[in-house]
Amino acid sequence: MNEGLGSGADSMGYPKETECIGTSITSDPTTEADNRTVRESASPHLTTDPAPSAEYLNSLGWSHLQEFRDIGTLDDLEKAIVYFSRAVTSTPDGDPELSHWQTDLGIAFTARFQRYGELEDVEKSIAQTTRALASTPDDHPDLSRRLANLGTTYTDRYRCLGELADLEKAIECDSRALALTPDGHPDMSHRHAGLGASYGDRYQRLGELADLEKVIQSFSCALALTPDDHPDMSDRHASLGVSYTDRYRRLALVSRLDPSSQSLLIRLPPSKPASNAVV
Structure with a gap:
């Protein structure tokens, strides 16, 4: 399973894994050599065929995106966005495949944001993934994955702007x-880890111990479902260890205060310098 470039750990919260899995290569991943063959054989057709199919354009975009993930060539990332964009614009509204192309374009914008840090790419990713979700049926097999991808981009924007509404989304x-x-799904551990990171951000922001308990619960579930290799x-x-450390520090500090001050400290965000008052 291919994972995107995750957001790193920082003062804004726990590291959040980025699934950002698309629709073209996850069920049948290609090797680096296969991707190069696809791209080299496809390019001549793109110059001679005035209207390549959206499916073909999207597949070509994935070959470039996978090359970027494997090697880190920025030119491949830019080409992936170009081809994904062409797949979207060449597909009429109402076409059942359009949501696939929009999802993949959103993934590419997320990858570029995580490389350059440009807020505009987060906005574009949210827009494309939101449009894809709007036309995704409730029983669609990719619904949960698209929701997880959108959750990641909202987290990215929250960590840029600090808007609590993005964190709630x-x-x-x-x-x-x-x-x-469903239970047993290979992505279940990612789902728990992603939710745990979001609760971690809210704990860092609001300081509610209930959120920290949810962080520990989510990370514990994620770890229990993670194979040894x-x-x-x-x-x-590491994430679970950090969450336990946070709880220990918070509760240890509370225990040093008189009862009248404990409830106040419990409500303070962990970033507040409340400990300075305790000598």
């Missing part, structure tokens, strides 16, 4: 994505 998307994911295993151990 991220939690809503992550919660719905988790609820729609999973590439995210060490990060998930």
Whole structure:
């Protein structure tokens, strides 16, 4: 399973894994050599065919995006966005495939944001993924994944702008994505980890211990579902460890105060310098 470039840990909250899985290569991943073959064989057709199909354009976009993920060539990322955009614009409204192309374009914009940090790319990703979700039926197999992707982009925007509304939307998307994911699904651990990171951001912002308990619960579930050889295993151990440390520090500080001050400290966000008053 291919994961995008996740948001790193910083003072804004816990690291959030970025699924950003598209519709073209996840069920049948191609190797780097396969991607190069697709691209080299496709390019001549693009110059001679005045109207390549949207499916073909989207597949070509994925070959470039996968090349970017594997090697990090920025030119491939830009080409992926070009081809995904052409797939979207060449598909009429109402076409059942349009939501697929919009989802993939949103994924590419997220990848570019996570490389350059330009807010405009987050806005474009949210717009494309929101449009895709608007036409996604409730029983669509990709609904939970699209919700998870949208939750990630709302988290990205929250960490840029600090708007609490974006954080609440991220939690809503992550919660719905988790609820729609059946037990045993290979993405279940990602769903728990994503929701845990969102609750972690809200705990850092508002300081509610209830959110920290949800962080621990979510990260514990994610870790329990993670195979020993999973590439995210060490990060998930670390995230859970950080959340336990946060709880220990918060409760230890509370225990040092007199009862009349404890309720006030519990309500303060962890970023507040409340500990300065305790000698």
